[in-house]
Amino acid sequence: MTEQIITHGADWTIKHLFVYPNEFIYWGLTIVMYPYMTGLVAGAFVLSSLYHVFGQDDLKDIAKFSLVFSLALLPVAMMPLMLHLQQPLRGINVMFTPHFTSAIAAFGIVFSTYSMIVLSEIWFVYRKYFVEQVHALKDTTSAVLKMKRMVYMVLTLGAFDVGDQAVAKDKKAVTILAAIGIPVACFLHGYAGFIFGSVKANALWMSPLMPVIFIMSAVVSGIALCMLTYIVIMEWKKFTTTMARGRGDESVQIIAGVELDVIKKTTKYLIGFLLAAITLELLDIIFRGYTAMKSWDILREVMYTEDFFKIFILQYGVGNVLPFLMLMIPGAKIKRTAIALALILFGVFMMRWNVVIGGQAFSLSFAGFMHYDVPFIPHHLELYREGILGALTVAATPFVIFYVINKFIPSLKKA
Amino acid sequence: MSLTRRNLLKKTLAGTAAASIPLSALKFLSSAEAKEAVETSKTRYAFLVDTNKCVGCGFCVKACKHENEIPYDSPVTRTWVERYVITKDGESHIDSPKGARDGFTSEEIAHHEVNPEDIDKAFFVPKLCNQCDTPACVQVCPVGATYKTKDGVVLIDRSWCVGCGYCIMACPYGVRFFHPIHKVADKCTFCYHRLVKGMDTACVDACAFGARQVCDLRNPDDPTTKIILTERVAVLKDEYGTKPHVFYIGLDRNVR
Numbered sequence: 001m002t003e004q005i006i007t008h009g010a011d012w013t014i015k016h017l018f019v020y021p022n023e024f025i026y027w028g029l030t031i032v033m034y035p036y037m038t039g040l041v042a043g044a045f046v047l048s049s050l051y052h053v054f055g056q057d058d059l060k061d062i063a064k065f066s067l068v069f070s071l072a073l074l075p076v077a078m079m080p081l082m083l084h085l086q087q088p089l090r091g092i093n094v095m096f097t098p099h100f101t102s103a104i105a106a107f108g109i110v111f112s113t114y115s116m117i118v119l120s121e122i123w124f125v126y127r128k129y130f131v132e133q134v135h136a137l138k139d140t141t142s143a144v145l146k147m148k149r150m151v152y153m154v155l156t157l158g159a160f161d162v163g164d165q166a167v168a169k170d171k172k173a174v175t176i177l178a179a180i181g182i183p184v185a186c187f188l189h190g191y192a193g194f195i196f197g198s199v200k201a202n203a204l205w206m207s208p209l210m211p212v213i214f215i216m217s218a219v220v221s222g223i224a225l226c227m228l229t230y231i232v233i234m235e236w237k238k239f240t241t242t243m244a245r246g247r248g249d250e251s252v253q254i255i256a257g258v259e260l261d262v263i264k265k266t267t268k269y270l271i272g273f274l275l276a277a278i279t280l281e282l283l284d285i286i287f288r289g290y291t292a293m294k295s296w297d298i299l300r301e302v303m304y305t306e307d308f309f310k311i312f313i314l315q316y317g318v319g320n321v322l323p324f325l326m327l328m329i330p331g332a333k334i335k336r337t338a339i340a341l342a343l344i345l346f347g348v349f350m351m352r353w354n355v356v357i358g359g360q361a362f363s364l365s366f367a368g369f370m371h372y373d374v375p376f377i378p379h380h381l382e383l384y385r386e387g388i389l390g391a392l393t394v395a396a397t398p399f400v401i402f403y404v405i406n407k408f409i410p411s412l413k414k415a
Numbered sequence: 416m417s418l419t420r421r422n423l424l425k426k427t428l429a430g431t432a433a434a435s436i437p438l439s440a441l442k443f444l445s446s447a448e449a450k451e452a453v454e455t456s457k458t459r460y461a462f463l464v465d466t467n468k469c470v471g472c473g474f475c476v477k478a479c480k481h482e483n484e485i486p487y488d489s490p491v492t493r494t495w496v497e498r499y500v501i502t503k504d505g506e507s508h509i510d511s512p513k514g515a516r517d518g519f520t521s522e523e524i525a526h527h528e529v530n531p532e533d534i535d536k537a538f539f540v541p542k543l544c545n546q547c548d549t550p551a552c553v554q555v556c557p558v559g560a561t562y563k564t565k566d567g568v569v570l571i572d573r574s575w576c577v578g579c580g581y582c583i584m585a586c587p588y589g590v591r592f593f594h595p596i597h598k599v600a601d602k603c604t605f606c607y608h609r610l611v612k613g614m615d616t617a618c619v620d621a622c623a624f625g626a627r628q629v630c631d632l633r634n635p636d637d638p639t640t641k642i643i644l645t646e647r648v649a650v651l652k653d654e655y656g657t658k659p660h661v662f663y664i665g666l667d668r669n670v671r
Contacts, residue, residue, distance in 0.1 A: 005486045005488070005489055005595045005596065006595060007486075007489045007490055007491055007592075007593075007595045008592075008593035008595070008598075009593070010489075010490055017525060018497075018509035018510060018511075018525065018671070020495075020511075020542075020588075020589035021490055021491065021492055021495045021511055021513070021514040022491050022492065022495075022583075022589050022590060022591065022592040023589045024592075026580040026583050026584065026593070027580060027584065081579075084579070084580075085577050085578050085579055086576075086577070086578020086579075086580075086593055086598040086599060087576065087577050087578040087598060087599065090558075090575070090576075090577045090578075091577055093558040093560075093575060093577055094557050094558050094577065096558075097558050097559050097575070098557070098558070099556055099557055099558055099559035101553075101554045101555070102554065102555045102556055102557040102581065103555065103557075104555070104557035104579065104581055105557040105558070107557070158420075195581075198555075199555070199584050199585055200551060200585075200587070200655055200656075201551060201584065201585055201586060201587035201655065202584065294654075363589075364587060364588070364589045364671075365509070365589070365671035366671060367507070367509055367671050
């Protein structure tokens with residue numbers, strides 16, 4: 001029995017014209033998912049901070065939800081990286097021997113700092129609730145509820161003081177943490193942009209604008225996902241209430257009213273960030289075309305011929321312009337907004353795709369092209385990890401995690 | 416002092432922080448060790464390719480695959496040879512089938528015939544790791560698994576590489592790849608294991624035409640070093656600022 005020899009990349013790379021022998025699409029779908037997921041994390045956090053720091057009261061309801069949702073997204077940001085590594089068990093090496101001239105080396109530190117900020121902020125927000133639960137479940141006889149009480153006991157970390165002074169301190173801590181969290185969240189994602197922007201060998205990636213573009217599109221995608229998830233959950237609530245009490249019941253109207261209100265207010269912020277993101281991306285393209293460096297010939301070929309559909313139709317057209325118009329035209333109701341949000345999420349995904357895959361669509365020789373044939377049917381483990389099924393696993397996980405967290409931290413209840 | 420909860424937490428934190436500093440970080444070097452760590456080496460390996468002499472037989476590629484245990488039928492290779500055919504219309508036709516492991520046996524280039532009448536010039540260009548002085552691959556490795564030796568050769572620690580592929584992305588020359596068996600980044604090492612024993616690289620030994628030479632730039636008596644220092648040589652893609660150390664004689668402007 002000889003070991004099956006798998007050349008990484010050979011399964012999904014189709015070469016055209018002259019490409020160096022060792023060149024393949026080494027960074028595939030997993031690396032598209034990585035900035036996409038970190039972007040969602042950062043965006044969700046920034047959305048919650050808009051309320052906690054800048055006192056945007058109109059965001060109060062969605063702020064709590066997006067904070068908890070960013071916690072659910074956190075472990076998932078790491079997942080595609082682990083799926084991608086050739087030696088996943090050595091991933092921890094980046095914490096043992098971080099080599100600080102590398103943009104990736106900061107990952108461990110920035111990521112854990114950010115995780116601690118999110119965790120402690122959530123703790124301060126919900127500490128009072130935990131204490132209340134411990135007291136409320138005191139006399140319970142059911143074993144399940146006793147277990148639940150135990151969990152809340154642990155979650156309080158022994159801080160049972162819920163006097164006015166203590167709660168005021170909690171609030172202050174939340175504001176400070178949210179304020180520190182904004183730059184850290186931006187850094188977390190900005191440096192994901194830096195990872196690409198600093199690769200001087202790659203003509204498409206190398207740009208000082210890359211980190212800023214990444215932050216903007218991250219915030220856009222984060223807000224859009226929070227809004228969309230919020231809509232889905234509220235619609236579900238509305239549906240169950242309608243089932244229980246009938247269509248005309250007052251509580252159904254209340255839910256619908258709250259939902260539309262929250263969504264309308266959040267949309268304003270979304271549009272602002274969306275405009276900033278598109279402006280920066282267009283600036284980048286115009287600048288490349290105008291300066292027309294050596295690499296422009298091949299970049300133009302990739303953008304206007306090979307990847308035209310993916311860049312200009314899917315990303316800018318369907319993912320940016322169309323939802324922008326849908327949100328701008330007055331009288332947007334839940335259904336239209338939800339469709340626009342889904343399109344925006346798709347647009348940001350396509351942007352990640354066009355950066356990561358598009359950056360490898362041409363050879364370093366500038367004389368050939370590589371086409372990415374996304375692995376679908378996993379004939380071996382590598383094709384699962386790097387393929388569509390792996391990506392779907394990553395995309396589904398935050399919702400599972402959120403479901404579990406929501407059992408203990410009710411971020412959806414109106415305060 | 417009473418042990419309040421606050422104090423306990425404080426002390427635990429301090430203790431954890433102290434424990435997390437590894438003892439090795441506090442090691443003092445002897446003066447000899449310190450000197451060795453900063454002193455520049457007496458050797459700087461470099462490579463000379465005379466493209467005028469290359470006939471595209473591919474023996475170098477074959478020898479390299481065997482010497483360095485790169486799976487023979489895998490498309491990846493530590494060194495390769497490119498064929499350039501420049502036609503009268505100014506077009507360059509380039510190929511390197513299987514990295515030229517079996518040489519160039521067909522007159523077809525990239526799946527099409529070129530009429531010999533239309534050819535202005537044609538030549539072969541061997542490629543390998545440039546062992547840069549400021550290597551982009553070393554800069555971007557997140558765990559420090561790839562490093563430059565004092566004598567200028569860039570190596571990879573197979574036991575520490577996490578296989579993220581960042582170095583592969585960062586190399587402007589496309590010399591890096593994932594080793595199909597070891598599942599870590601891999602590339603040409605100038606046959607470091609042979610150099611340090613005073614031998615030539617496998618590809619140099621395999622070249623019957625003297626198109627490839629390896630030398631020590633700090634040894635002025637080395638005949639290859641003399642050529643590099645006194646004759647007109649070029650390097651590939653110097654615009655990336657990586658200071659490559661594979662020098663070429665007869666490099667054409669069409670070479671990518």
